[in-house]
Amino acid sequence: MIYLVEDDKSIRELVAYTLNSAGLEAEGFERPSEFWAACEKNLPDLVLLDIMLPEEDGIQILQKLRQKEATKRMPVIMLTAKGSEYDKVFGLENGADDYVAKPFGMMELLARVKALLRRTEDLRPKAEEKVYRLEELEVHVDQYRVLSQGEEVALTRKEFEMLCYLLENRGRVLTRDQLLNKIWGYAFDGENRTVDVHIRTLRQKLGQCGKYIETIRGIGYKIGGNG
Incomplete structure (x- = not known):
């Protein structure tokens, strides 16, 4: 104007x-x-x-x-x-x-x-690119790029969104219900294995960095510590 x-x-x-x-x-x-x-x-x-x-x-x-x-x-x-x-x-x-x-x-x-x-x-100052870093894991959100130990990893859209959501809430435990609601838009019914399957494939694709994703028995998942 x-x-x-x-x-x-x-x-x-x-x-x-x-x-x-x-x-x-x-x-x-x-x-x-x-x-x-x-x-x-x-x-x-x-x-x-x-x-x-x-x-x-x-x-x-x-x-x-x-x-x-x-x-x-x-x-x-x-x-x-x-x-x-x-x-x-x-x-x-x-x-x-x-x-x-x-x-x-x-x-x-x-x-x-x-x-x-x-x-x-x-x-005008350019907006800084959003990047998540956790030890040897690096996620460039705006570029849709994931690097595990310096190697680029190809993820599906849902895997990428789930990884970003975990990193955004680093150190916090996210329930399966929270993950389903955020990534897929519907609630967990107790039988749905969608989250578990995606976490498994995500870990596999991340290689050594897959160990950063922790399973919290009976609740859900978290990534990283409290930092």
């Missing part, structure tokens, strides 16, 4: 239309108070901010954004009729990421917005 704070209705509507037409969801606000109210409900991915505004000017808004923890890194492009080098430098020194002087072409503005969004996305 892109928020535009611009008191000139024709510019506000044209910019919002251009961004929405390009597949970038945008919403325009005439007054800073409307902008702040919207931010309370939902923070935007980028702000287009005019300098000459009623209530408070764009520089004041920018300074407030940079002072708040939730918005201090929010991408901001200043839109203003002031085209002097001093005003441009002043805006950038106060934390603006880019500056476009009026009158500007819609295609140029769109290109600037897309470029800034790309740069911001590149700078």
Whole structure:
């Protein structure tokens, strides 16, 4: 979502239309108070901010954004009729990421917005891959890879899900009923051997690492200790 704070209705509507037409969801606000109210409900991915505004000017808004923890890194492009080098430098020194002087072409503005969004996305910390490790056993959840003593092991979907569930609950005893409910979606009836059969084949495929899966007699299974 892109928020535009611009008191000139024709510019506000044209910019919002251009961004929405390009597949970038945008919403325009005439007054800073409307902008702040919207931010309370939902923070935007980028702000287009005019300098000459009623209530408070764009520089004041920018300074407030940079002072708040939730918005201090929010991408901001200043839109203003002031085209002097001093005003441009002043805006950038106060934390603006880019500056476009009026009158500007819609295609140029769109290109600037897309470029800034790309740069911001590149700078965001990437989510760490989820990996389970237990001595010589390694499970890369996102890659659907299992390594036993450094050798890749091919598991069925259910075997993989069961291993991940055991590792997620490392050190805890999981009953057959819990395993059936989680992996297969139905309850244990006392006779069903589905879990036991899958545990047996899982142990076989894991080789030496299969010993990490412990049988808790009369209850179920667990993997690893309390660490």
